[in-house]
Amino acid sequence: MIALAKETPATILCVDDEPSILKSLQRLFLGQPCEVLLASSGEEALALMQDRAVEVIICDMRMPQMSGAEFLQQATQLQPNAYRMLMTGYADLASTIAAVNIGRIHRYIQKPWDNNELLKAVDEGLEYYRLLLTNRQLTAQVEQQNTRLKQLNQSLEEQVQQRTQQLRQSLQQLKSLLIQREKESDAILQLLYNIISIHPRLSGDYARRVSQTCHDLAKALGCSNTQQQLISHAGLYSEVGKLGFNSGLLDKPFHALGANDARRYLFHPQLAEEIMAPAVHLQPMVEIILHQYEHYNGDGVPDGLKAQEIPVGSRILAVARDFWALIYKRLSENVHSHAEAIAWLKRQQGSVYDPQLIAIMEQLQQRQQLNKPEVDDVQGATIEQLQPGMQLSHNLYNRNQMLLLPQGHVLTQQSLDKLREYQAKHKTVLRLQLEVTDKSNSPTA
DSSP: OOOSOSSSOEEEEEEOSOHHHHHHHHHHTTTSSEEEEEESSHHHHHHHHHHOOOSEEEEESOOSSSOHHHHHHHHHHHOTTSEEEEEEOTTOHHHHHHIIIIIOOSEEEESSOOHHHHHHHHHHHHHHHHHHHHHHHHHHHHHHHHHHHHHHOOSHHHHHHHHHHHHHHHHHHHHHHHHHHHHHHHHHHHHHHHHHHHSTTSOHHHHHHHHHHHHHHHHHTTOOHHHHHHHHHHHHTTTGGGGGSOGGGTSSOGGGSOHHHHHHHTTHHHHHHHHTTTOGGGHHHHHHHHTTTOOTTSOOSSSOOOGGGSOHHHHHHHHHHHHHHHHTTSSOSSOOOHHHHHHHHHTTBTTTBOHHHHHHHHHHHHTTOOOOOOOOSSSSBOGGGOOTTOBBSSOEEOTTOOEEEOTTOBOOHHHHHHHHHHHHHHTOOOOBOBOOSOGGGOTTO
8 A cells, every 4th residue: 555645645657658557557556545647658758747746657668769768867857856666577688777877766676566566665665755855844944943043042942952853853864765775775786686697698606606705805814894795795796797798708718719809808897887887885896896807917907007006805806706717617618626726826826816815715725615605405494484573694595596585684474475476486495594593492493
């Protein structure tokens, strides 16, 4: 149910070139306290927005004349406060990335959608929209009270206390908004990981191995917890730029590429920088990805940095990336064991790689820490053992290394029902690792 529109009906704009989709959306909102505007094209929707204020936009990605990404870009200029939701499938990766870049979407909905999830998403969008309006009203109210304080000069202490309380409430609302935006940002990153994982020539398993080794190297090097997480994330998303490649550049190991193709291949960090440019808060991670092909002796790209001039995260990423690239036969067609891969890297220490990091890799190998990130099919709680309120201690992946639920997710009855549906549909058994506060009550104790 749309619970927020109590005094005035919400205005929801649905944009899709398929009449059947528009009718389905119109039926979905029947009986809800909202007004639904329908548009069969981006041009028609923009014309409606010239005269009507809308709170939530639900837009399809693929439309003739004007794509969903182009429409969302213009809609943002017309009504920047509107909550923007994108509906599409996994097949249209390039358009999805474009919408993230220029359309500034708040929410991604996959077709076919779940009605309850869509209603819940619309409700959250209305809350976001009205929180912005409430904040503006509170700010205006504070300004009026400041003027009144100067004019009246009476009951100063009481009025100051009142203003302080209002500011605290406003700040709390802003903090809540920031938390929501952080969650939305995490959702976009999780979407990018799944796009990498489902790509036929990339691998979520490879990305997670690189990420784990980046974390282990950063920890052994004495980096802070914040740096460890940042470098680990850079390892996980280091191949985002390859989404812009044609299949030819990814069909062969690197050593088999011609000179021109090799130069183009080394350009994927710059493509990653362009893809993630709108996400300003991710720029420290992007900086690590951008310089992953710098060489320790200064012969690398894109800037010819050398030794300590290269960001430590980039030096770590280069070692972790190429170690697993050798295991995965991405650098050569030969099969390499862990020891053989480290020996290969060691031959290029001081020229390509940081010698200190190669020494740490040898230590990690001796301690048998260079193992695959586990998706444990044996340990962990089954769906039947779970209850609402339990929290995941690890990410939940499916057999194809797609992220189903992130670490820290608090289970609800709805998420449990969806997991049961997933098990039945895919004929599999999911096992979840949980945070344990009392081992005697743990389903895995």
